Amino acid sequence: MSTLAIDKAGPSRKVKYGSMSRDRAWALRWSYFFLVLFAIFFLTPPIYMLITSLKSSAEISAATNPWWVFHPTLSNYVELLTSNQFLRFFWNSSIVSLAVVAVTMLISVPAAFALARMKFWGSATLATGVFLTYLIPDSLLFIPLFKMLALVQDYTGITLLNRWYVLLFIYPTLTVPFCTWIMIGYFASIPKELDEAALIDGASWLQTLTRIFIPVALPGLIAATIFAFTVSWAQFLYPLVFTTSVDQLVLPVGITTTLIKGDVFNWGQIMTGALLGAAPPLIIYAFLMDYYIAGLTAGATKG
Amino acid sequence: MADVALRKVVKRYDDVEAVRGIDLDIADHEFIVLVGPSGCGKSTTLRMIAGLEDISDGDIMIGGDVVNDVPPKDRDIAMVFQNYALYPHMTVAENMSFGLRLKHYPKAEIKARVTEAARLLDITDLIDRKPKQLSGGQRQRVAMGRAIVRNPKVFLFDEPLSNLDAKLRVQMRIEIKKVHQKVRTTTVYVTHDQVEAMTLADRVVVMNKGRIEQIGTPNELYHKPATRFVAGFIGSPAMNFIPCRLEDVGGTLQLRLTDRIAFALPPARAARYNALPRTDKLLLGIRPEHLTESHAHLAPGVETFDTVLDVTEPMGMETLVYFGLDGTPVCGRVDPNAGAKDGSPMRLAMDLNNMHLLNEETGVVL
Numbered sequence: 001m002s003t004l005a006i007d008k009a010g011p012s013r014k015v016k017y018g019s020m021s022r023d024r025a026w027a028l029r030w031s032y033f034f035l036v037l038f039a040i041f042f043l044t045p046p047i048y049m050l051i052t053s054l055k056s057s058a059e060i061s062a063a064t065n066p067w068w069v070f071h072p073t074l075s076n077y078v079e080l081l082t083s084n085q086f087l088r089f090f091w092n093s094s095i096v097s098l099a100v101v102a103v104t105m106l107i108s109v110p111a112a113f114a115l116a117r118m119k120f121w122g123s124a125t126l127a128t129g130v131f132l133t134y135l136i137p138d139s140l141l142f143i144p145l146f147k148m149l150a151l152v153q154d155y156t157g158i159t160l161l162n163r164w165y166v167l168l169f170i171y172p173t174l175t176v177p178f179c180t181w182i183m184i185g186y187f188a189s190i191p192k193e194l195d196e197a198a199l200i201d202g203a204s205w206l207q208t209l210t211r212i213f214i215p216v217a218l219p220g221l222i223a224a225t226i227f228a229f230t231v232s233w234a235q236f237l238y239p240l241v242f243t244t245s246v247d248q249l250v251l252p253v254g255i256t257t258t259l260i261k262g263d264v265f266n267w268g269q270i271m272t273g274a275l276l277g278a279a280p281p282l283i284i285y286a287f288l289m290d291y292y293i294a295g296l297t298a299g300a301t302k303g
Numbered sequence: 304m305a306d307v308a309l310r311k312v313v314k315r316y317d318d319v320e321a322v323r324g325i326d327l328d329i330a331d332h333e334f335i336v337l338v339g340p341s342g343c344g345k346s347t348t349l350r351m352i353a354g355l356e357d358i359s360d361g362d363i364m365i366g367g368d369v370v371n372d373v374p375p376k377d378r379d380i381a382m383v384f385q386n387y388a389l390y391p392h393m394t395v396a397e398n399m400s401f402g403l404r405l406k407h408y409p410k411a412e413i414k415a416r417v418t419e420a421a422r423l424l425d426i427t428d429l430i431d432r433k434p435k436q437l438s439g440g441q442r443q444r445v446a447m448g449r450a451i452v453r454n455p456k457v458f459l460f461d462e463p464l465s466n467l468d469a470k471l472r473v474q475m476r477i478e479i480k481k482v483h484q485k486v487r488t489t490t491v492y493v494t495h496d497q498v499e500a501m502t503l504a505d506r507v508v509v510m511n512k513g514r515i516e517q518i519g520t521p522n523e524l525y526h527k528p529a530t531r532f533v534a535g536f537i538g539s540p541a542m543n544f545i546p547c548r549l550e551d552v553g554g555t556l557q558l559r560l561t562d563r564i565a566f567a568l569p570p571a572r573a574a575r576y577n578a579l580p581r582t583d584k585l586l587l588g589i590r591p592e593h594l595t596e597s598h599a600h601l602a603p604g605v606e607t608f609d610t611v612l613d614v615t616e617p618m619g620m621e622t623l624v625y626f627g628l629d630g631t632p633v634c635g636r637v638d639p640n641a642g643a644k645d646g647s648p649m650r651l652a653m654d655l656n657n658m659h660l661l662n663e664e665t666g667v668v669l
Contacts, residue, residue, distance in 0.1 A: 193388035201402035202376040
């Protein structure tokens with residue numbers, strides 16, 4: 001048998017064959033090495049925040065080991081969670097973020113559907129244009145935007161500046177283009193026959209969107225939702241510019257403006273506030289990840 | 304149920320004409336198959352009937368009404384796609400009832416129709432499954448079920464079996480035929496597989512380069528092809544085309560294939576071809592089953608000749624033999640016990656009663 005002959009000849013020729021399991025083992029080792037490295041790198045700040053949030057002001061300013069809590073206390077948490085001001089920031093952030101997510105989805109999902117499926121004149125250019133608007137940084141946009149809204153306020157008499165709800169007009173300029181772009185990608189991956197089948201079954205475009213495309217592209221929708229929420233929740237520059245009164249501030253701006261008095265940094269509370277502020281996105285991620293099942297289109301067509 | 308009519312239907316993509324003026328009448332209850340090579344315009348024609356493609360020119364009528372500008376959902380048609388196009392997030396029952404639910408049918412009726420269709424297609428056990436839990440054949444059944452429950456005027460099938468393996472394809476072909484015999488809905492079926500076309504169709508429409516080459520029953524297409532394209536497309540192995548010319552020898556009309564081989568035409572054929580100019584470049588069209596082994600008692604019109612076989616292909620119930628006539632490759636079908644061997648000489652018989660004569664330039668069967 002030819003295979004036997006090869007087996008016999010093998011050792012004498014001393015050909016060095018790579019071993020698949022050995023290759024894989026090395027790949028895994030390198031993966032773990034870098035993953036651990038990155039985990040340390042990215043988890044150090046939150047851990048430092050946690051440690052500091054459990055210290056009293058006296059312990060923070062004392063010259064002890066900053067990486068260890070000698071007298072743990074929850075006083076920072078108690079103070080913040082009983083402070084109406086902090087709860088107000090939290091409330092403002094929640095309302096703004098949730099409303100922005102809703103507005104973003106209401107705009108970007110139909111927009112993406114139209115751009116991906118309803119071939120009309122200029123749709124491809126428009127799709128690219130949508131994405132290009134996302135590339136303009138907010139640090140360039142905030143002054144013109146401020147001017148614009150001031151103008152609107154002057155003409156209409158509706159107070160917009162220094163109100164939390166002004167952010168509902170501002171944030172979507174960041175979230176809508178990107179979410180539209182993500183959704184175009186997801187919708188484009190849905191086989192064309194699926195909407196043709198729906199059309200023939202008697203669905204209108206709107207019904208095709210709501211009953212076929214949204215359920216099938218749910219993973220994409222969730223990714224877009226997470227993105228929109230995170231961007232809104234973490235936004236700093238726009239709320240800093242557009243809101244100034246303490247009762248109108250959102251969390252990131254509120255923490256930095258009220259807990260830093262002159263050159264006095266209330267580190268314990270700043271860290272506690274930051275940690276509490278990081279909780280909602282984490283919870284949202286954890287909650288939505290359960291629904292984030294990739295490959296939902298499996299079975300639609302021959303795979 | 305309804306008849307379908309196409310009048311001078313044209314489809315242009317920019318400056319390419321995919322469909323070049325098609326006329327077609329499909330009777331009520333009829334099973335029509337559009338067949339042709341890829342790019343012949345058959346799928347485009349089907350999609351125009353469905354309303355998924357606008358027509359550039361002409362008229363399409365369903366049940367006597369011109370539907371050129373009627374959207375697909377109002378044409379009362381159902382379509383089965385090559386890749387099934389099932390809604391992945393819905394169960395089989397939900398997939399099948401989607402169209403009815405959109406039209407707000409009463410729940411009891413929807414259930415009754417889905418149950419009936421599932422029974423017809425033998426998928427009752429799968430009714431609560433999602434498409435991804437189904438095999439290819441089962442998915443295609445569901446896709447057909449989705450069409451059947453709607454009880455539409457017309458069924459449209461777009462290469463529904465192309466994604467299935469060979470064995471399943473044969474099985475599903477029979478299923479489709481059975482279903483049509485039960486529901487009798489007017490059906491337009493697109494395929495590139497001539498066997499599918501022959502086995503399923505009441506009438507076959509052979510298309511090529513955006514035009515209809517011939518319309519006819521499977522038998523008509525097989526035995527009386529109108530053009531070289533149809534003659535070569537229908538039948539497997541394909542019809543042989545051998546260059547030849549007509550000669551008058553001693554008052555009889557002869558067909559000369561090579562310097563060595565010439566046959567006297569049977570009287571019926573001679574009468575038919577007698578008026579042709581002797582100078583025309585002609586092709587003899589002869590199917591492999593009319594090129595068999597020679598035996599002692601030959602019927603009139605069957606002529607023998609000797610040749611040397613190049614290759615033989617034993618198929619079990621027959622053996623295909625390949626040889627050359629002046630460089631033209633020719634295929635014959637002989638009995639497996641006739642002793643055909645690669646490279647060996649053999650005496651073959653050609654049944655000229657079943658011959659076709661074609662004009663080489665125009666490709667028209669004379």
